Amino acid sequence: MTRIHPFFVLQTALVVLLSLFLAATAKADQPAQRIVSVGGAVTEIVYALGEDHRLVARDTTSNHPAEALELPDVGYIRRLSPEGLLSVNPDLIIAQEGAGPPEAVALLQEAAVPMIEIPEGHDTEAVVAKITAVAEALGVAEKGAALAGDDRKQIEAAQAGATGLAGKRVLFILSMAGGRIMAGGVDTPADGIIGMVGATNATADFEGFKPVTDEAILASGADVILVMDRTGDMGITDDALFSHPAIAATPAGQNRAVVRMDGMMMLGFSVRTPEAVRELSKALQQVGG
Structure with a gap:
């Protein structure tokens, strides 16, 4: 029976460990593919x-x-x-x-x-x-x-092309399920895109997305309502908007001024943001008081 020298066993084990380490390192250095x-x-x-x-x-x-x-x-x-x-x-x-x-x-x-x-x-x-x-x-x-x-x-x-919008008050409505309005305050993507076109967020007196009272809607003095262009249960129709008593009493309601935009383009702040700025500024220039 041939006896294997302990040094040979140790050397073989080290080679195997080194091979495994190099394989793992090579894999770690490869860019993720999945x-x-x-x-x-x-x-x-x-x-x-x-x-x-x-x-x-x-x-x-x-x-x-x-x-x-x-x-x-x-x-x-x-x-x-x-x-x-x-x-x-x-x-x-x-x-x-x-x-x-x-x-x-x-x-x-x-x-x-x-x-x-x-x-x-x-x-x-x-x-x-x-x-x-x-x-x-x-x-x-x-x-x-x-x-x-x-x-x-x-x-x-x-x-640079978003001109004439200073002072135009825009009310972003996220949802109005059951007639209860959820609006966008400061530190929201809605507030960000409104500011980028030079308009004014009509509900800048609170942070985040929150339910707002009828009194707050009236006090907003909104010139334009801004919503995401959605259908189905999450959609907001013109009838739903302008039949709401508080909205109907705002300048936006009196002029039936509403702008609808693709939600991800408008609020995503990504590669389509230039398109969102162009589209929103053009729409706001054409509606409202």
Whole structure:
């Protein structure tokens, strides 16, 4: 019986360990190829960067471009399904700030799935930061710098064309289920886009999205109502708007002045923000007092 020298055994074990380490390191150095995008703004940026071939799933808010709808849906951004996320075997999740719930995020951490959070914000600098962060997460920083620079120029050009809107009071209504109005105050994407076109948020006396009283609506002095262009149960019809007594008494109600826009384009603060600024400013210039 041939006896194996202990040194040979040790040497073999070291070679095996080194091989495993090098393989793991090489894998870690490889860019992620199975990515889940969470947040419509993030998904739009991934496509704009030309990195959509690496996506294996997206969340419900990711509805643009149309090709994104062909990807598996892992749930709403704040009600993600951990089972759905893990079922697509991702090697990276790029998520907009606020994605959750926390228990889903905890499960992903236990499963050792890397998750990069992209900061939110509601101005030009936020758009640039968002594009830059997504590009860095994808490992394409140079492409991100080019896209961010182009988007900044387009936003500035769109804002230059947004004239004559100073003092125009815009009331953003998120929903009015049961006749109860949920409006957008400061520190919201609605407040951000209204400010970017040079208009005034008519409900800037509170933060976030909150239910508002009839008295508050009357006091807003809204010249224009701004809503998302939605249908079905979440949609807000002209009849529902202008039959509301408080709205009917505002300048917007008296002039039946309402602007409808694609929600993700208007509130996403992503690569389509220049288009949102152009569309909103043009619409506001044409309606209201």
